[in-house]
Amino acid sequence: MTENDAMENAASETETVSEAPAADGAATRIAALEKEVADAKQAVLYAAAEAQNVRRRAEKEAADARAYAVTAFARDLLSVADNLERGLAAIPAELREDEKLKGLIQGLEATGRELANVFQRNGIARISALGEVLDPNKHQAMVEIPSDQPAGTIVQEMQAGYMIKDRLLRPSMVGVAKKAE
Template sequence: MMDTKPEPQGAVEEDRAMAEELKGVPEEMLQRNDAEETSATEEVAALRDQLEAAKQEVLYAKAETQNVRRRLEKDIADARAYAATGFARDILSVSDNLARALDSVPAELREDEKLKGLLAGIEATAREIEKVFGLHGISRIAAVGLPLDPNQHQAMMEIPTNDAEPGTVVQEMQAGYMIKDRLLRPAMVGVAKKPD
């Protein structure tokens, strides 16, 4: 059973007054008002659709802006981290030449008093280069005794031997280097193979 509350007296009187007013209005005007109301409702619906579409476009634009910002931040971080890459590649040849100079001095000349100062200077320079490499995240790639890693080693020749498993690096012809987590220069190596 439904409770029906009587309408307040004022509301009933307003409804009666409105009905009286509408009695004198021609039917054509009432239909026109209905058409205008329908038109206004359609316009409101269209505006709501446009508003929703605009909200979606704003969300997409915000997401794209955020993606661009993240990419730029990564590019800036990479530029800072790897700015010295070109210079580091160039200076590797200087390091190689110092190592070759030290390796080329025979043992009997190392004891010569006249050459000790020169050799000490070359060794100090080589140590200083290694220290600077370390400060800038440049590290030497381990090679001899390890399996060939095509991401870090460049096989220059195969060496027949029974002393190592095939595919193992047995000789390093030129040292390889990494700068942080990127390859700066691959190590040039000789790889073991089974003798014929």
Template sequence: MTNTENDTRAEDALTPENVAAEADATTPTTGENDEVAKLAEQVAALQQDLLYSRAETQNVRRRGEKEVADAHAYAATKFARDILSVADNLGRALAALSEEQRADEGIKPLVTGLEATERELLSVFERNGITRIAAIGLPLDPNQHQAMLEIPSDQTPGTIVQEMQAGYMMKDRLLRPAMVAVAKAG
């Protein structure tokens, strides 16, 4: 076939009668228009449902990943709370010893052992993200401190002047609030 034959056939295909006949053949009737519109609506609704389902699946996956991460990070929370009383009692035992008792050769090995145990316990706390809450001299923070009483003081009212029990955090969560006494106004 030559170029002139191709041009002639293309011209024949583009006659107004051929174009109108093709348009009539591809143009749906009114009944078909309604059906096409309904199908288009159904397709749009199904696409929207698919998007919502994908988003919900992604949210569930993210929530699950966060819960697993939190479970790993805070699995020992109950145990850590229980062991805090051991740390408190060990600290009280060491604080109760007088200088004469510490110097006594008969008790000295016991004191050395208690001090080593306390250091090891604090080291374990540090390795597991358990930190002591600062209190003395700071303003009362109800998220970390529990005010037990007010004491007349020359400090600014609301400032912590005494710590009765140490508070601890595990990473960014409160294990136990510090029990404190705050300065009283006037």
């Protein structure tokens, strides 16, 4: 091999060596940029998902606020309904037949029916209790009463309970059967 050939081989090896680092540097730079793009896409996806979750949560909270906005007012009206019911129950049978009081009693009964209709229109429903099995999600046991009914059956309702849509507004206060001794 001549001296020229040796020099040419050395020059071509130098070019190859100097091109290799440049090619490796470009490949490394491209890989880094591709990783940054992938990370940015992932961050955008997470942000979009989070925005959608926030929007759904806000829509649900707004719907709940509309549906249950009357809860405090409804609780206050329950005491009115209770007092009206107790007042009507306290009227003796002989006074119910008295012509002087018949109009008053009919007016009070009509008021009670109208109040029940208002409750119904607003999604407020009375919880059935008598004869039912005690449900701690709807009933509050106040006393145990010896009875021939199966234990845990509601045999007395002391105060009516109410639901507003699918939520408990007030539990029924009840007496529950226990085995007679």
